[in-house]
Structure formats: structure tokens, C-alpha cells
Amino acid sequence: MIEWIKYRRGLIIGIGAIILFAYWATTTYEPRVLASILLSGLTLGALYFLVTSGLSLIFGLMDVLNFAHGTLFMIGAYVGFTLYANPRLLLNTVPFVIAVVAGWLLAGWLPVKRIRTPGWLFWIGAVIVAMMAVWGFELAPLATTALSSGGRIPTEQAQAPTAIFVIRTLGLAVAGLIAGIAFLVGKEHAQQPLSAKLLVPLGMLTLALIIAPIRLSAEGWLLSLNSNTRFLLALLVGASSGAALGGLMEWSLIRPLYSRPIYQVLVTLGLVFVGTELVKAIWGPGGYFMELPEWFSRRGPGCPSPNLIAWLQDNCASIDVLGRPFPSYRVFIIALGLVMFIGTAILLQRTRLGMIIRAGVQDSEMVQALGINVRRVFTLVFALGAGLAALGGVAAAPFLGISPGLGQEFQLQAFIAVVIGGMGSFTGAALGALLVGLSRAFGDQIVLTGIQLPWMSEAMSFSPSIARASTVLIMALVLLLRPAGLFGKKE
Amino acid sequence: MSDVLLEVEHIHTFIGQFHILEGVSLKVRAGSITALLGRNGAGKTTTLRSIMGLNPPRSGQIRLAGEPIHGKPAYAIAQLGVGYVPEHRAIFRDLTVEENLRLAERRRGDLRRRSDFIMTLFPDLKRFYRHPGGKLSGGQQQMLAIARALVADNRLLLIDEPSEGLAPIIVEQIMAALRQMATETTILLVEQNFAMAAQLADEYYILDDGRNVQHGRMADLIHDHATINRYLGAG
Incomplete structure (x- = not known):
């Protein structure tokens, strides 16, 4: 019996603490207050989960502590918001990116093996061509949003004429091609045979060129869509841009440094600053607020919706929870978090890729020795984690607002959640995120009302930072009882 | 020779x-x-x-x-x-015996094809097919590690x-x-x-x-x- 208690000391203390806390919370707060605290906590928890799940998987599989994960979250928010409110910026820049990538891929079909010129010459050439292609291109006017210019943006302003745009696109494709050659020169690789695969870069190039003349009408079309459709598009585009950026980051910066882990940490740390400054340069240092789509914004008679099912029909901005209105958008965030949790869990448990990831978290070398190209899986997981974080960013935008500092705040709390849950454990990441979210919500409530224990004549008040400090407190407690975190196995 | x-x-x-x-x-x-x-x-x-x-x-x-x-x-x-059975076995502890073997497939159906051979060599693996590898005894883990190298054509x-x-x-x-x-x-x-x-x-x-x-x-x-x-x- 004593042995049993000793062995499960952590569990017993944990359950005891939860019971005590639940008792305190139920006696202190009315049920409706408690319900709204819990729901707020769940909302935050869902957002944290989107960040922590990727962070934890990336650390578990590749031992990379990705400090830039919060930055990807923020960039997701900006890209999603841009598509939602000012698609012109994307329509005028994305074709360039597509053109560069298409050019880069095309290099694979060239007989690079016969080239004897050193690679660095090509790199210089690529930079020069790229500079010439974007010469005189102005980004700032494009980034002016409907909000800062008051209403709809005047469409003619700030867009280059189609001819110039096409020249820029082609120039960048050439730059990409030269850079692609530079990358392949002197490397052992097989020239791609002429096959249907060639259609991929060609198709991308065509797409980039097609966008050129239809930029104006495409923008008008996007803005004329109803806000719900635009919102879904924003989620999709934000998440996929985050995934693409994450994959690119792993491939270009993290991969060469697997033998030097300290450098990897420094690189991701550096990317935080680069990302933040880049965002400031494009979108300005100020913040934006993303409007809620129609699904979550109706006010007036009949609102708040009496329950979730009624909300499906009346789309009120809030839903009645035990007599208190609760914003319906936050319910959406909770649902999104839940769907992503289930989706990722299915991916991990039921697919071969998931099996490889779970095995790789334990011993990626052995996975490699079974004939599986783990490096490719690394890139995929990095992209997946980054995509989840960016999705979280888009989802957070209408709820928290968008600003260059959005990433850091989430990064720190997400790290705490990952440490609580245990590095590398998916379940742990989810539970840690939930705990951190709930403790933030309770912390906020405590700041509002203070704590009054039975023997106190008046409530003890706290400074607002208690909400943030509370998560650190939980982390310290968990680490005291379980040094590897709740579900951690790695040292 | x-x-x-x-x-x-x-x-x-x-x-x-x-x-x-x-x-x-x-x-x-x-x-x-x-x-x-x-x-x-x-x-x-x-x-x-x-x-x-x-x-x-x-x-x-x-x-x-x-x-x-x-x-x-x-x-x-x-x-x-080339199949590799490392020192200290290096089986995947959180994966079931089946998943450990399935991971070693290089072509679809490898495991199905080789299953009989592997199970006659190591009947214990059949018994614990759906148990996590970490729950096996040392000897069974060694058998699993060897079996894993037998799944693909090595x-x-x-x-x-x-x-x-x-x-x-x-x-x-x-x-x-x-x-x-x-x-x-x-x-x-x-x-x-x-x-x-x-x-x-x-x-x-x-x-x-x-x-x-x-x-x-x-x-x-x-x-x-x-x-x-x-x-x-x-x-």
C-alpha cells in the first residue's frame, strides 16, 4: 500500500490539487460565471494547442526547439487577414513567389551536369536578375488596407500595369531558374526525364502569368464574396502559406544544421527577429483588427442565441450560456481546436506517416535504418506543425487582433504548455495547452475579483500579471512532481 | 567458393x-x-x-x-x-508489435507475405501482436528486432x-x-x-x-x- 502511494505520488497530489481547486472554484463562483471562465479557458487552450502540437512534434522528432513557431503563427494571422481584407497585396506578390519556385524547379530538367562554371557565379547572376526584375516595385502602397484608408481601397492605385507585371514575373522565373542551376551545379543528381512531372513548374508559371491581367477583377471578385467564404479562404490560405514557409525553413536553414543543434536554436531565434521586422516592413508597426465574418456577427432581436443549435440558424454574435452571453466565435475556435486535435490524432495513429512520426520521435536513426527517408518526413512534419500554427494565427486574428508582437506572447505560453505536457508527446501538448488556457482564464477572473478565502474579511487583490504568472506556477509544480512533464518520456 | x-x-x-x-x-x-x-x-x-x-x-x-x-x-x-538489428534492440516501445513490423515494410504486402515465416520462427510475437513493444520481455524484444529485419527482402x-x-x-x-x-x-x-x-x-x-x-x-x-x-x- 505504502509502495503504491509512493509510486503514484505525483498522480495522487495532482488529483488532490484538482479536487481542491474544483471545490474552491465551484463554491466561489456562480455556475454561469464558472461556465464562462471554463469556456474562455477552452478557447485559449484551443489556440495554444494549435501552436504547441507542432512545437512538440517538431521537438520530439527532430530535437529542434523552434523559437520561430510563434512567428509562423503571427505570419499566418497576417496572411489570412490580408486575404480577407486586402487581397490585392497577395495578388500582386504571390505570382512572383510562384514564378521563382517554378523557375527553380525547371532547373531540374536542364543538363546541369555539363556545366563547368562555378556555382557562385550563378548565385550572383540570380541575385542580379532578381534585383532587376523587382526594380522599382513598391510594396508599401499595396499593403495599405481597407481599414487604414477608410473603406474599400481605390482599385487603380498602387498596381503596376499588366505589361510591367508580366516582365517582372518572367524576370523572377529566370532568376529562380539561375538559382536552381546554381544549387545543382557540382552536386550529384539525376537530370529529370521528360515526363508529365514537367507540367508542374510549367503550370505554375502559367498560373503566375494568368494572374497578371486578371488581378483587378480577381480582387473585385474576392472582395465581393460573402464574408464567410472569404473567412474560410483566409483560414486555408493562411494555413497553407504557413506550411509552405515552415517546409522552406526546414529545408533551407534547419536541415544543414542537424549536426549542430545549438546553431539550429540560434537560427530559429534569429528568424523571430527577421520575421517580426519583415512583417513590420510590409504591414507597418501598428496592429489591425479582423472583422468577424457574418456567421459570428449578427446582433439585434433574438440575440444572443439561446443555444448552439439555434445559433446555427440565427448566427448571433453570442450564445446564451446559463444566462450569460458568450461570443459565438470563441465556440468556433474551440471547435476548430477540437477538429484539428482529432484530425492530427487520426493522422498519427492511423496512417503510415503517423506511424513513422511516432517511431521517429523515439529513434529516428532506426527508422532510417529500416529504409525510410526520415529527412523527407522531417520537412513534412515541420510544414505540418507550421501550418497548424498559422491556422491558429488566422483563427486568433478576429479574436485577439493582429500585431507584430502576437507571436512572442504565444511562443512563450506555448513553450510552457509543451514543457507541462512533456516534450515530444502529442497528448501532452494538448493537455498542456488546455491547462495553460484554463489557468489564463482563471487568472484573468482572479485579477477581476480577487481571491477571498473563508477566513479573509475582504478579497485579496492581484496585479494583472498573475494571469501570466499562473502558468509558470503550474509548470514549476508539474516539473517538481514529474521532471519530464505529464506525458514526457524524453530526458 | x-x-x-x-x-x-x-x-x-x-x-x-x-x-x-x-x-x-x-x-x-x-x-x-x-x-x-x-x-x-x-x-x-x-x-x-x-x-x-x-x-x-x-x-x-x-x-x-x-x-x-x-x-x-x-x-x-x-x-x-540490408537489414539491421542494432545493439540493445532499438525496437519502438510505443508502437505495437504489428506496427513495429509494418514499419519495416518496403513494399505494400511485405508483411503479409512474410508473416508465416516470422511467426513460425517467433511464435511469441503472434501472441503479443497488438501489445506495445515496450511491454515485451527482453528476449521477445530481441525477437521483434530480428523479425523486423526479416519483413522486407533483405x-x-x-x-x-x-x-x-x-x-x-x-x-x-x-x-x-x-x-x-x-x-x-x-x-x-x-x-x-x-x-x-x-x-x-x-x-x-x-x-x-x-x-x-x-x-x-x-x-x-x-x-x-x-x-x-x-x-x-x-x-
């Missing part, structure tokens, strides 16, 4: 700044069991890891059926038909200390399995347990301090007590 399947020529391997293998060479004939012997720290495990591409040699050559494989990444070497198996830390009765079982496996594949075996290696292997190589010392037919080594005492400890 049958064909040489694996040829290692003067490989030098470093781990960090330590020069572990100083020109190791060996040949493994197709269809044989070759034992790699030597004291702890002689470089046996590093030799296997060099062949597998996990610690690529800095110089020297490794050829599989005449094709150079040194410098290739580990997964590419595995895909050429021409060559690199097996590192299969008897380590196991009860004699389990060692017997594993020996029987290895003997049966040797009828259809080639094995390079690292083994501290000389009695076991002596019963299984056709040929041997002895390493000492990262260098070749001696090689020949196992039948001759058994009577060479001086060599056994000198390089293999108490033997």
Missing part, C-alpha cells in the same frame, strides 16, 4: 574526433554466417554502423554485390536489401549482439532462428558470446583496437585457444 556479397575495404571511421576504425577490411560470402569478434571497444558495432551508413566511413570502400554503397544515406543502403542482415543480457534458453531459441534464417540470407553477426558465435558462424573476423587481427574458418578457430584467450577474453 561462392560469391562475395559484402566487401569492406580499408575503412576508416571517426566518431567525433575519435579514430575508431583504422582500416578495417572484410568479406562476407553470400549464404554464409560470418562472425565479427573482438573485445568491447574493438570497433565491431562501429563496423556494422559504417556498413549501414549510420557512421559513414571517412575513407575506404564498401561494396554490396559489387556496387559501392559507402557515402549513401542509411535509408538508401537499407533499400538495397540480402544481408547485420546483427549486433543478439544474445546480450538474455537467459540461456532464449539464446537457444534465437540461435535456432538465426540458423534457419541463414538458409535464405546472409548474416554478418557481432557476438560477445563466443560459444554461440562458434556454433553458428562459418567464418570469422577478429578486430582489435579498430584493426583486423585475424580471420579464417570458424572450424579452425575453435581449437586455437591462444587466439581466443588473447583477443576474446576468457572465451
Whole structure:
């Protein structure tokens, strides 16, 4: 019996603490207050989960502590918001990116093996061509949003004429091609045979060129869509841009440094600053607020919706929870978090890729020795984690607002959640995120009302930072009882 | 004399700044069991890891059926038909026995095709098919590690200390399995347990301090007590 208690000391203390806390919370707060605290906590928890799940998987599989994960979250928010409110910026820049990538891929079909010129010459050439292609291109006017210019943006302003745009696109494709050659020169690789695969870069190039003349009408079309459709598009585009950026980051910066882990940490740390400054340069240092789509914004008679099912029909901005209105958008965030949790869990448990990831978290070398190209899986997981974080960013935008500092705040709390849950454990990441979210919500409530224990004549008040400090407190407690975190196995 | 399947020529391997293998060479004939012997720290495990591409040699050559494989990444070497059973088993503890085996599939249906063979060799695995690998006993984990190398069509198996830390009765079982496996594949075996290696292997190589010392037919080594005492400890 004593042995049993000793062995499960952590569990017993944990359950005891939860019971005590639940008792305190139920006696202190009315049920409706408690319900709204819990729901707020769940909302935050869902957002944290989107960040922590990727962070934890990336650390578990590749031992990379990705400090830039919060930055990807923020960039997701900006890209999603841009598509939602000012698609012109994307329509005028994305074709360039597509053109560069298409050019880069095309290099694979060239007989690079016969080239004897050193690679660095090509790199210089690529930079020069790229500079010439974007010469005189102005980004700032494009980034002016409907909000800062008051209403709809005047469409003619700030867009280059189609001819110039096409020249820029082609120039960048050439730059990409030269850079692609530079990358392949002197490397052992097989020239791609002429096959249907060639259609991929060609198709991308065509797409980039097609966008050129239809930029104006495409923008008008996007803005004329109803806000719900635009919102879904924003989620999709934000998440996929985050995934693409994450994959690119792993491939270009993290991969060469697997033998030097300290450098990897420094690189991701550096990317935080680069990302933040880049965002400031494009979108300005100020913040934006993303409007809620129609699904979550109706006010007036009949609102708040009496329950979730009624909300499906009346789309009120809030839903009645035990007599208190609760914003319906936050319910959406909770649902999104839940769907992503289930989706990722299915991916991990039921697919071969998931099996490889779970095995790789334990011993990626052995996975490699079974004939599986783990490096490719690394890139995929990095992209997946980054995509989840960016999705979280888009989802957070209408709820928290968008600003260059959005990433850091989430990064720190997400790290705490990952440490609580245990590095590398998916379940742990989810539970840690939930705990951190709930403790933030309770912390906020405590700041509002203070704590009054039975023997106190008046409530003890706290400074607002208690909400943030509370998560650190939980982390310290968990680490005291379980040094590897709740579900951690790695040292 | 049958064909040489694996040829290692003067490989030098470093781990960090330590020069572990100083020109190791060996040949493994197709269809044989070759034992790699030597004291702890002689470089046996590093030799296997060099062949597998996990610690690529800095110089020297490794050829599989005449094709150079040194410098290739580990997964590419595995895909050429090399199975690896590492020291300390390295099974995936959180994955079930089935998942451990399924992960080793290189083509769809590999496991289905080989399942009967594997399950007759190691009936225990069938019994614990859906249990996590971490819940198996040491011997069962070793069986799983060997079974994992049998799922795909491997021409060559690199097996590192299969008897380590196991009860004699389990060692017997594993020996029987290895003997049966040797009828259809080639094995390079690292083994501290000389009695076991002596019963299984056709040929041997002895390493000492990262260098070749001696090689020949196992039948001759058994009577060479001086060599056994000198390089293999108490033997």
C-alpha cells in the first residue's frame, strides 16, 4: 500500500490539487460565471494547442526547439487577414513567389551536369536578375488596407500595369531558374526525364502569368464574396502559406544544421527577429483588427442565441450560456481546436506517416535504418506543425487582433504548455495547452475579483500579471512532481 | 567458393574526433554466417554502423554485390536489401508489435507475405501482436528486432549482439532462428558470446583496437585457444 502511494505520488497530489481547486472554484463562483471562465479557458487552450502540437512534434522528432513557431503563427494571422481584407497585396506578390519556385524547379530538367562554371557565379547572376526584375516595385502602397484608408481601397492605385507585371514575373522565373542551376551545379543528381512531372513548374508559371491581367477583377471578385467564404479562404490560405514557409525553413536553414543543434536554436531565434521586422516592413508597426465574418456577427432581436443549435440558424454574435452571453466565435475556435486535435490524432495513429512520426520521435536513426527517408518526413512534419500554427494565427486574428508582437506572447505560453505536457508527446501538448488556457482564464477572473478565502474579511487583490504568472506556477509544480512533464518520456 | 556479397575495404571511421576504425577490411560470402569478434571497444558495432551508413566511413570502400554503397544515406543502403538489428534492440516501445513490423515494410504486402515465416520462427510475437513493444520481455524484444529485419527482402542482415543480457534458453531459441534464417540470407553477426558465435558462424573476423587481427574458418578457430584467450577474453 505504502509502495503504491509512493509510486503514484505525483498522480495522487495532482488529483488532490484538482479536487481542491474544483471545490474552491465551484463554491466561489456562480455556475454561469464558472461556465464562462471554463469556456474562455477552452478557447485559449484551443489556440495554444494549435501552436504547441507542432512545437512538440517538431521537438520530439527532430530535437529542434523552434523559437520561430510563434512567428509562423503571427505570419499566418497576417496572411489570412490580408486575404480577407486586402487581397490585392497577395495578388500582386504571390505570382512572383510562384514564378521563382517554378523557375527553380525547371532547373531540374536542364543538363546541369555539363556545366563547368562555378556555382557562385550563378548565385550572383540570380541575385542580379532578381534585383532587376523587382526594380522599382513598391510594396508599401499595396499593403495599405481597407481599414487604414477608410473603406474599400481605390482599385487603380498602387498596381503596376499588366505589361510591367508580366516582365517582372518572367524576370523572377529566370532568376529562380539561375538559382536552381546554381544549387545543382557540382552536386550529384539525376537530370529529370521528360515526363508529365514537367507540367508542374510549367503550370505554375502559367498560373503566375494568368494572374497578371486578371488581378483587378480577381480582387473585385474576392472582395465581393460573402464574408464567410472569404473567412474560410483566409483560414486555408493562411494555413497553407504557413506550411509552405515552415517546409522552406526546414529545408533551407534547419536541415544543414542537424549536426549542430545549438546553431539550429540560434537560427530559429534569429528568424523571430527577421520575421517580426519583415512583417513590420510590409504591414507597418501598428496592429489591425479582423472583422468577424457574418456567421459570428449578427446582433439585434433574438440575440444572443439561446443555444448552439439555434445559433446555427440565427448566427448571433453570442450564445446564451446559463444566462450569460458568450461570443459565438470563441465556440468556433474551440471547435476548430477540437477538429484539428482529432484530425492530427487520426493522422498519427492511423496512417503510415503517423506511424513513422511516432517511431521517429523515439529513434529516428532506426527508422532510417529500416529504409525510410526520415529527412523527407522531417520537412513534412515541420510544414505540418507550421501550418497548424498559422491556422491558429488566422483563427486568433478576429479574436485577439493582429500585431507584430502576437507571436512572442504565444511562443512563450506555448513553450510552457509543451514543457507541462512533456516534450515530444502529442497528448501532452494538448493537455498542456488546455491547462495553460484554463489557468489564463482563471487568472484573468482572479485579477477581476480577487481571491477571498473563508477566513479573509475582504478579497485579496492581484496585479494583472498573475494571469501570466499562473502558468509558470503550474509548470514549476508539474516539473517538481514529474521532471519530464505529464506525458514526457524524453530526458 | 561462392560469391562475395559484402566487401569492406580499408575503412576508416571517426566518431567525433575519435579514430575508431583504422582500416578495417572484410568479406562476407553470400549464404554464409560470418562472425565479427573482438573485445568491447574493438570497433565491431562501429563496423556494422559504417556498413549501414549510420557512421559513414571517412575513407575506404564498401561494396554490396559489387556496387559501392559507402557515402549513401542509411535509408538508401537499407533499400538495397540490408537489414539491421542494432545493439540493445532499438525496437519502438510505443508502437505495437504489428506496427513495429509494418514499419519495416518496403513494399505494400511485405508483411503479409512474410508473416508465416516470422511467426513460425517467433511464435511469441503472434501472441503479443497488438501489445506495445515496450511491454515485451527482453528476449521477445530481441525477437521483434530480428523479425523486423526479416519483413522486407533483405540480402544481408547485420546483427549486433543478439544474445546480450538474455537467459540461456532464449539464446537457444534465437540461435535456432538465426540458423534457419541463414538458409535464405546472409548474416554478418557481432557476438560477445563466443560459444554461440562458434556454433553458428562459418567464418570469422577478429578486430582489435579498430584493426583486423585475424580471420579464417570458424572450424579452425575453435581449437586455437591462444587466439581466443588473447583477443576474446576468457572465451
